[in-house]
Amino acid sequence: xxxxxxxxxxxxxxxxxxxxxxxxxxxxxxxxxxxxxxxxxxxxxxxxxxxxxxxxxxxxxxxxxxxxxxxxxxxxxxxxxxxxxxxxxxxxxxxxxxxxxxxxxxxxxxxxxxxxxxxxxxxxxxxxxxxxxxxxxxxxxxxxxxxxxxxxxxxxxxxxxxxxxxxxxxxxxxxxxxxxxxxxxxxxxxxxxxxxxxxxxxxxxxxxxxxxxxxxxxxxxxxxxxxxxxxxxxxxxxxxxxxxxxxxxxxxxxxxxxxxxxxxxxxxxxxxxxxxxxxxxxxxxxxxxxxxxxxxxxxxxxxxxxxxxxxxxxxxxxxxxxxxxxxxxxx
Amino acid sequence: xxxxxxxxxxxxxxxxxxxxxxxxxxxxxxxxxxxxxxxxxxxxxxxxxxxxxxxxxxxxxxxxxxxxxxxxxxxxxxxxxxxxxxxxxxxxxxxxxxxxxxxxxxxxxxxxxxxxxxxxxxxxxxxxxxxxxxxxxxxxxxxxxxxxxxxxxxxxxxxxxxxxxxxxxxxxxxxxxxxxxxxxxxxxxxxxxxxxxxxxxxxxxxxxxxxxxxxxxxxxxxxxxxxxxxxxxxxxxxxxxxxxxxxxxxxxxxxxxxxxxxxxxxxxxxxxxxxxxxxxxxxxxxxxxxxxxxxxxxxxxxxxxxxxxxxxxxxxxxxxxxxxxxxxxxx
Numbered sequence: 001x002x003x004x005x006x007x008x009x010x011x012x013x014x015x016x017x018x019x020x021x022x023x024x025x026x027x028x029x030x031x032x033x034x035x036x037x038x039x040x041x042x043x044x045x046x047x048x049x050x051x052x053x054x055x056x057x058x059x060x061x062x063x064x065x066x067x068x069x070x071x072x073x074x075x076x077x078x079x080x081x082x083x084x085x086x087x088x089x090x091x092x093x094x095x096x097x098x099x100x101x102x103x104x105x106x107x108x109x110x111x112x113x114x115x116x117x118x119x120x121x122x123x124x125x126x127x128x129x130x131x132x133x134x135x136x137x138x139x140x141x142x143x144x145x146x147x148x149x150x151x152x153x154x155x156x157x158x159x160x161x162x163x164x165x166x167x168x169x170x171x172x173x174x175x176x177x178x179x180x181x182x183x184x185x186x187x188x189x190x191x192x193x194x195x196x197x198x199x200x201x202x203x204x205x206x207x208x209x210x211x212x213x214x215x216x217x218x219x220x221x222x223x224x225x226x227x228x229x230x231x232x233x234x235x236x237x238x239x240x241x242x243x244x245x246x247x248x249x250x251x252x253x254x255x256x257x258x259x260x261x262x263x264x265x266x267x268x269x270x271x272x273x274x275x276x277x278x279x280x281x282x283x284x285x286x287x288x289x290x291x292x293x294x295x296x297x298x299x300x301x302x303x304x305x306x307x308x309x310x311x312x313x314x315x316x317x318x319x320x321x322x323x324x325x326x327x328x329x330x331x
Numbered sequence: 332x333x334x335x336x337x338x339x340x341x342x343x344x345x346x347x348x349x350x351x352x353x354x355x356x357x358x359x360x361x362x363x364x365x366x367x368x369x370x371x372x373x374x375x376x377x378x379x380x381x382x383x384x385x386x387x388x389x390x391x392x393x394x395x396x397x398x399x400x401x402x403x404x405x406x407x408x409x410x411x412x413x414x415x416x417x418x419x420x421x422x423x424x425x426x427x428x429x430x431x432x433x434x435x436x437x438x439x440x441x442x443x444x445x446x447x448x449x450x451x452x453x454x455x456x457x458x459x460x461x462x463x464x465x466x467x468x469x470x471x472x473x474x475x476x477x478x479x480x481x482x483x484x485x486x487x488x489x490x491x492x493x494x495x496x497x498x499x500x501x502x503x504x505x506x507x508x509x510x511x512x513x514x515x516x517x518x519x520x521x522x523x524x525x526x527x528x529x530x531x532x533x534x535x536x537x538x539x540x541x542x543x544x545x546x547x548x549x550x551x552x553x554x555x556x557x558x559x560x561x562x563x564x565x566x567x568x569x570x571x572x573x574x575x576x577x578x579x580x581x582x583x584x585x586x587x588x589x590x591x592x593x594x595x596x597x598x599x600x601x602x603x604x605x606x607x608x609x610x611x612x613x614x615x616x617x618x619x620x621x622x623x624x625x626x627x628x629x630x631x632x633x634x635x636x637x638x639x640x641x642x643x644x645x646x647x648x649x650x651x652x653x654x655x656x657x658x659x660x661x662x
Contacts, residue, residue, distance in 0.1 A: 044501045046525065050515070051508035055500070102465070107457035126438035127511050130461070131504050134433070134468075138499040141472045145491045153480060160476045168469040169386070170375045173462050177382035180458050184381070194377065 033068055036090045041139050054120055054128035055135055058097060061115040067207045068093040070307070074208055074225075077300040078215025085211065087147045092206055094140035099172060099203070101133040108180060151214060159213050166202040166210075175199035183263045192241075192267040193234065201233030224294040228304070231287035235311055238280040241266040242318045245273060280315060284308070364399055367421045372470050385451055385459035386466055389428060392446040398538045399424040401638070405539055405556075408631040409546025418478045419542055425471035427534055430503060432464040439511060482545060490544050497533040497541075506530035514594045523572075523598040524565065532564030555625040559635070562618035566642055569611040572597040573649045576604060611646060615639070 031039065038059050043052050068089035075085030104111035104119040105126060111119050121129035144163065148156045165171055175198015178185065185191050208225045217225070244259045245268050259266035268276040291308060294301055362370065369390050374383050399420035406416030435442035435450040436457060442450050452460035475494065479487045496502055506529015509516065516522050539556045548556070575590045576599050590597035599607040622639060625632055 041500065044505075047500060047505055048508040048512050048516075050512045051500070051505060102461060105458075105461070107461070127436075128508065130433060130436070130438070131508050135500045135504050137465075137468065138495065138504070142491055142495045142499070145476060146488070149484060149487055149491070156480055157477070160473055160480075164469065164473045168473070169372065169378060169382070169466050173466050173469070174375075174378055174382060177379040177459065177462050181379050181381045185379075 033065065033072065033086060033089055034062065036086045037062060037065070037068065037093050040087075040090045040143060041094070041135060050124065050128060051131055051135075054124035054132045057117070057120050057123055058101065058132050058136070061117045063093070063097065063100075063115055065093065067096055067203065070207050071211050073303050074301075075211035075215060077298060077303075078212050078217050080211055080215040084147050084214065087143045088211055088214065091140040091143040091147065092203075092210070094136040094143070095167060095206070096203055098133040098136040098140070099176070101129050101136075103176065105129065108176070148214060155214065155216065159210060162210055162213060163206070166206045171198060171202040173198075175202060179265060182265045187265075187270055189267060189270050192265045192270055195265045196234055196237035196267070197230070200237045201230055204233040204236075205229040218297075221294065221297055224290055224297070227290045228287055228294065231283045231290065232307070232311060235280055235283040235287065235315075238267055238276055238283070239311070239314045239318055241268045242273065242276060242280070245269065246318055277315075277319060284312060284315065287311075364396065364403065364417060364420055365393065367417045368393060368396070368399065368424050371418075371421050371474060372425070372466060381455065381459060382462055382466075385455035385463045388448070388451050388454055389432065389463050389467070392448045394424070394428065394431075394446055396424065398427055398534065401538050402542050404634050405632075406542035406546060408629060408634075409543050409548050411542055411546040415478045415545065416542065418474045419545065422471040422474040422478065423534075423537055423541070425467040425474070426498060426537070429464040429467040429471070430507070430534070432460050432467075434507065436460065439507075479545060486545065486547065490541060493541055493544055494537070497537045502529060502533040504529075506533060510596060513596045518596075518601055520598060520601050523596045523601055526596045527565055527568035527598070528561070531568045532561055535564040535567075536560040549628075552625065552628055555621055555628070558621045559618055559625065562614045562621065563638070563642060566611055566614040566618065566646075569598055569607055569614070570642070570645045570649055572599045573604065573607060573611070576600065577649055608646075608650060615643060615646065618642075 041055060041059065043055065071089035071092055072085045075088060076082075080088075100114060101120055103109050104114055105121055112122060113119060117123070119129070120132055124132075144159075148159050151159070167173070175195055178191070178195045179199055182191070182195065205226065208229045209222060212222055212225055241259065244266055245257055258264070260269060267279075271279065287308065291301075291304055294304070372386060372390065374386065402420035402423055403416045406419060407413075411419075431445060432451055434440050435445055436452055443453060444450060448454070450460070451463055455463075475490075479490050482490070498504070506526055509522070509526045510530055513522070513526065536557065539560045540553060543553055543556050572590065575597055576588055589595070591600060598610075602610065618639065622632075622635055625635070
């Protein structure tokens with residue numbers, strides 16, 4: 001890949017010596033998505049070493065990168081150039097990682113491990129975890145702004161509104177709040193669905209729809225991707241909820257039936273396992289129908305079929321678990 | 332003021348029903364700066380009531396609004412239209428308020444009160460404090476993006492870089508980290524100055540320089556405002572540090588000599604009171620010189636003289652305190 005095809009951020013400047021005639025432009029570095037994610041938050045030498053260590057801890061333990069890879073693929077399908085796609089993918093991964101750091105804090109999920117390592121607040125203190133997450137959020141917005149900078153005014157405003165919807169008070173943040181308030185809320189299918197829409201669907205929407213908006217997708221295409229995000233997002237959450245009830249700790253890597261123990265939202269606990277399985281199969285079926293329409297419009301979205309198959313595979317695994325079969329036999 | 336002169340954010344939309352042919356534009360509401368600040372983070376009806384209560388707590392306890400008023404004045408001096416100035420002022424106030432919410436958390440300053448009320452984490456829980464601060468940050472970026480949306484590409488990129496410098500890993504976040512790590516860092520004038528540059532100067536830079544950038548100020552004018560921000564920011568921090576040592580709790584509203592007690596950065600503890608007073612007077616003198624140059628370029632910046640006089644007044648008050656006079660007598 002030529003050196004010029006990936007943008008890195010370079011903004012080290014001193015007060016009073018800012019060379020305004022040469023406003024800092026994204027500088028150039030070579031590399032893959034992994035390199036972009038690990039190098040887009042470079043620290044100046046004056047950084048507090050404790051802060052640098054916490055940020056290093058975060059960047060050295062990347063996730064599965066499922067979301068940013070999808071951003072690249074959607075971007076590619078809609079003709080977004082590679083640099084823009086990679087910056088957008090990095091921004092979304094930073095937003096996602098920051099949300100996990102906050103979720104893991106003692107005042108939220110009080111988690112011990114994340115991505116095969118101690119949570120950053122356990123390794124570097126809560127204050128450094130919060131500052132690292134804010135550093136990711138700040139850089140994510142900067143990357144996003146630089147990515148959309150050359151788009152048309154209409155596209156820029158649409159992208160900004162979309163990010164606001166997904167990440168702000170009507171998206172991820174409200175989902176997280178509802179999730180934490182669950183014990184005080186009515187335990188209904190509506191509540192668990194609102195939480196799943198806020199927490200799970202919001203980031204899938206950003207992943208599938210934002211690169212399409214920037215690639216000037218048609219209104220119809222955006223609508224189809226919106227629907228796919230909703231059905232698959234809800235379906236993924238149902239699979240996760242079923243897993244919590246049906247699978248053993250060894251299979252999920254989590255303590256079994258943890259949601260019941262901690263009074264956490266779980267639609268399978270509210271609707272029952274069989275009804276949840278039915279709903280889930282229905283979500284996948286409507287998703288299939290929507291995906292077909294999307295593929296008719298744009299066959300280059302074919303890679304989404306793999307995501308759909310993964311979802312069905314996860315469901316088959318849950319439904320096929322010994323406990324699920326036992327429950328089915330008892331019905 | 333005509334109804335159309337203030338922008339409110341309106342982004343309540345449902346998944347799958349987004350009317351893409353009419354991308355959401357900032358909608359219109361009348362009002363003052365105070366109204367803009369209290370109404371630019373409107374919540375959808377689906378908001379978790381606990382989250383809404385925490386955000387309401389924050390918005391119902393505004394600060395002195397010194398910073399956003401300065402943003403409006405600088406914006407006016409550089410010909411920025413009123414809508415843009417007000418949105419920018421609101422965005423900066425949101426960033427500032429969010430930084431205070433984080434600072435007050437138990438893992439940071441563990442404060443009890445803020446703006447005459449219990450801190451939001453004490454009234455609504457740490458998780459809601461964090462989510463509220465994130466809601467402010469998200470909305471601040473959205474307001475900022477909408478404000479710069481119609482600027483030229485060069486101005487937009489310059490504004491984005493500037494925000495990154497001031498709020499990111501080389502600005503406010505690093506200052507906060509150094510501040511919290513102070514007990515483990517060398518107690519030198521350099522350390523305290525780096526902390527003051529990160530924590531205090533960064534937000535003054537954003538306040539004085541960002542509206543000038545958006546108003547297409549010349550390179551020379553930007554440089555002068557950068558210098559004023561630096562000298563005044565450092566001077567303000569020195570006044571605060573002197574106050575901590577010299578004034579009683581009744582005068583400052585804080586426990587006297589709290590910095591010494593908690594091993595917090597205080598330049599007057601590192602340099603001594605007389606040397607700090609000398610440096611402070613020097614900072615004000617260089618600031619005066621720079622302000623004169625700025626006023627020659629643009630007399631409409633005359634309102635900055637009031638800010639300068641407030642600073643000198645604060646210094647006179649500290650120097651004139653009984654304890655300062657006693658220390659001077661002892662020298």
